[in-house]
Amino acid sequence: MSLDESEQKIDVREGIVHSSIxxxxxxxxxxxxxxxxxxxxxxxxxxxxxxxxxxxxIDIEDDRMVKIVMTLTAPGCPVAGEMPGWVENAxxxxxxxxxxxxxxxxxxxxTPDRMSEEAQVAVGWY
Numbered sequence: 001m002s003l004d005e006s007e008q009k010i011d012v013r014e015g016i017v018h019s020s021i022x023x024x025x026x027x028x029x030x031x032x033x034x035x036x037x038x039x040x041x042x043x044x045x046x047x048x049x050x051x052x053x054x055x056x057x058i059d060i061e062d063d064r065m066v067k068i069v070m071t072l073t074a075p076g077c078p079v080a081g082e083m084p085g086w087v088e089n090a091x092x093x094x095x096x097x098x099x100x101x102x103x104x105x106x107x108x109x110x111t112p113d114r115m116s117e118e119a120q121v122a123v124g125w126y
């Protein structure tokens with residue numbers, strides 16, 4: 001069965017996520033959180049953690065608490081103990097954010113194919 005132009009496409013995600021945050025504010029918060037993440041760099045790689053693909057998930061809850069699940073390029077990364085604090089500080093400075101929780105994971109492990117084109121150019125892989 002194919003859809004013709006008169007049929008409406010159904011977004012299966014519609015109705016699943018509800019937020020008490022107004023849509024415009026949620027969009028601004030999301031953009032500002034991503035901008036803040038782009039100020040945090042892995043000291044061994046000349047690209048920010050967002051473009052490197054180290055951020056796996058960002059949740060902005062109704063109380064404006066931001067929960068981030070992220071990884072590192074390797075479990076033995078020398079800044080493993082410091083990186084979560086850098087992320088908390090950067091995102092915590094975003095106007096409207098009530099707090100930040102950063103959870104580290106290595107499942108799935110990071111691979112270079114998670115990098116954006118911008119990050120690939122920065123490291124000379126593109």
